[in-house]
Amino acid sequence: MLRGSAYHVDMSTAVLSVRLPEELKRRLDDLGSRTGRSATFYVREAVESYIDDLEYAYALRAEAEAARRGELKTRRLDEIAAELGLDA
Numbered sequence: 648m649l650r651g652s653a654y655h656v657d658m659s660t661a662v663l664s665v666r667l668p669e670e671l672k673r674r675l676d677d678l679g680s681r682t683g684r685s686a687t688f689y690v691r692e693a694v695e696s697y698i699d700d701l702e703y704a705y706a707l708r709a710e711a712e713a714a715r716r717g718e719l720k721t722r723r724l725d726e727i728a729a730e731l732g733l734d735a
Contacts, residue, residue, distance in 0.1 A: 665690070 667675070675686035713719050728734045 672686070675689055678684075678689055679686050710719065714721055725734065
């Protein structure tokens, strides 16, 4: 964003440098050319849409590992089914 003759930098963002395979960078650039958006826009969109899935998957993995080590209280499926009245 321009303010006067100086650039205004949004301080709520941070810079991350990423190395990409040439083919992926070319595809991002081509997409940007076709849509009028920058490659950075599409990288940010991809990260934003995928990070929730990654966080969830790693949290599940950590929880499963903790359960295997006996660090979490667990219940048997038949106990849960009985409690829910599904043991008929």
